[in-house]
Amino acid sequence: MNENRKFLRFSNWEEYKEIVSESDERKKIPPPLFEQPYPKEAKLIDLVPQEEFKIGKKPFLSVVNTRKSRREYKEDPLTLEELSFLLWCTQGLKRQLRSERGVLRTVPSSGAKSPFETYLVINKVEGLKPGLYRYISFEHKLLYIKEIEEAEKTIGELTYNQIFVGKAPVIFFWTAVPYRTEWSYSTLAHKVIAVDLGLICQSLYMACEAIKLGTCAIGGYDQKNLDKLFELNPEEEFVVLVQPVGKYPKEKKITEFFKNPQAEAKTEDLKKLPGTYTRTHQGQTAVVEISIEEEKLYAKIRDYKERLDSYNATEFEGEYFRVVRFILTKDGKPEKIIVLIIASGETVELIYQEPDT
Numbered sequence: 001m002n003e004n005r006k007f008l009r010f011s012n013w014e015e016y017k018e019i020v021s022e023s024d025e026r027k028k029i030p031p032p033l034f035e036q037p038y039p040k041e042a043k044l045i046d047l048v049p050q051e052e053f054k055i056g057k058k059p060f061l062s063v064v065n066t067r068k069s070r071r072e073y074k075e076d077p078l079t080l081e082e083l084s085f086l087l088w089c090t091q092g093l094k095r096q097l098r099s100e101r102g103v104l105r106t107v108p109s110s111g112a113k114s115p116f117e118t119y120l121v122i123n124k125v126e127g128l129k130p131g132l133y134r135y136i137s138f139e140h141k142l143l144y145i146k147e148i149e150e151a152e153k154t155i156g157e158l159t160y161n162q163i164f165v166g167k168a169p170v171i172f173f174w175t176a177v178p179y180r181t182e183w184s185y186s187t188l189a190h191k192v193i194a195v196d197l198g199l200i201c202q203s204l205y206m207a208c209e210a211i212k213l214g215t216c217a218i219g220g221y222d223q224k225n226l227d228k229l230f231e232l233n234p235e236e237e238f239v240v241l242v243q244p245v246g247k248y249p250k251e252k253k254i255t256e257f258f259k260n261p262q263a264e265a266k267t268e269d270l271k272k273l274p275g276t277y278t279r280t281h282q283g284q285t286a287v288v289e290i291s292i293e294e295e296k297l298y299a300k301i302r303d304y305k306e307r308l309d310s311y312n313a314t315e316f317e318g319e320y321f322r323v324v325r326f327i328l329t330k331d332g333k334p335e336k337i338i339v340l341i342i343a344s345g346e347t348v349e350l351i352y353q354e355p356d357t
């Protein structure tokens with residue numbers, strides 16, 4: 001653990017000078033390219049230039065205050081202007097440094113090295129055919145790369161079954177090209193690459209929020225197979241973050257999900273509910289243990305345990321399990337629970353198991 005933490009610390013000045021003096025830049029090796037090459041004959045697709053944007057006028061404080069991770073998207077396509085806006089706000093190129101040792105963009109980057117590329121899986125954008133694209137920031141244009149077969153399913157699977165990711169009209173994939181920063185900072189590059197990545201991630205959150213779109217950073221993905229799908233050489237470039245984007249539905253208040261009116265739950269009511277509830281789905285069994293501790297109800301799945309706050313005698317609110325409804329038999333015995341996981345928009349039914357089964 002401590003070894004891994006070291007990379008987050010600034011080494012002392014002596015060590016910094018020693019490491020950086022060994023960098024390729026100090027050795028007078030020419031600077032790297034600040035955009036991955038693409039076939040010269042490729043026909044690039046025009047985007048809307050930033051001077052022409054008519055969107056994105058929402059007040060900054062309102063953008064800050066409404067930002068959150070949004071994991072449910074409507075089927076509506078994005079417009080080309082919306083996509084152009086998001087690309088400009090996250091990786092828009094202002095100019096190359098005169099020294100040719102970096103580039104200035106709409107987001108900051110350590111040493112102006114900007115060690116990222118932007119890939120897009122487009123499911124629904126007005127005027128664009130679905131498929132894999134790359135943002136060519138030097139031209140503010142799009143490069144079409146290839147078709148992705150069954151994109152929704154493929155991307156859902158490659159993000160460890162976070163199915164909402166594949167359903168988004170556009171999915172951003174940031175790849176890192178670490179050498180751009182290593183060229184200057186050698187082995188000290190990796191901390192600042194991580195910082196740089198956070199900046200583009202947050203810029204996409206803010207840009208989305210400014211035009212009433214939603215996004216969610218996705219750190220859980222299948223590294224090997226995503227790099228393979230994008231035909232990357234992982235020695236040189238690899239995926240570092242995923243962000244689906246789409247219009248989001250009007251949000252419901254949590255209370256709208258409860259079927260019965262709010263009422264105080266008595267201790268005797270709660271005592272009926274503990275037990276083991278299971279669900280078998282796609283060959284995997286999920287087990288949720290319901291227990292009472294100090295007169296409060298708790299739900300435990302694998303190593304994760306959370307408190308469920310009572311809305312009434314059979315309906316509860318948690319954090320991961322947002323709404324939990326217990327279904328009892330006529331004689332008051334637990335039969336099943338219905339759990340709404342708002343993050344994934346999924347409703348899951350778990351069946352009560354007798355203790356000896």
Ligand SMILES: Cc1cc2nc3c(=O)[nH]c(=O)nc-3n(C[C@H](O)[C@H](O)[C@H](O)COP(=O)(O)O)c2cc1C
Pocket residue numbers: 067068069070071162216217218219220343
């Ligand atoms: C680097 C990073 C990786 C994340 N990975 C995931 C993920 O794989 N799945 C997911 O649903 N949310 C993911 N999140 C979103 C966080 O869960 C979310 O930001 C956090 O719960 C705070 O909620 P908020 O963004 O709505 O304020 C990630 C966030 C970050 C910054």
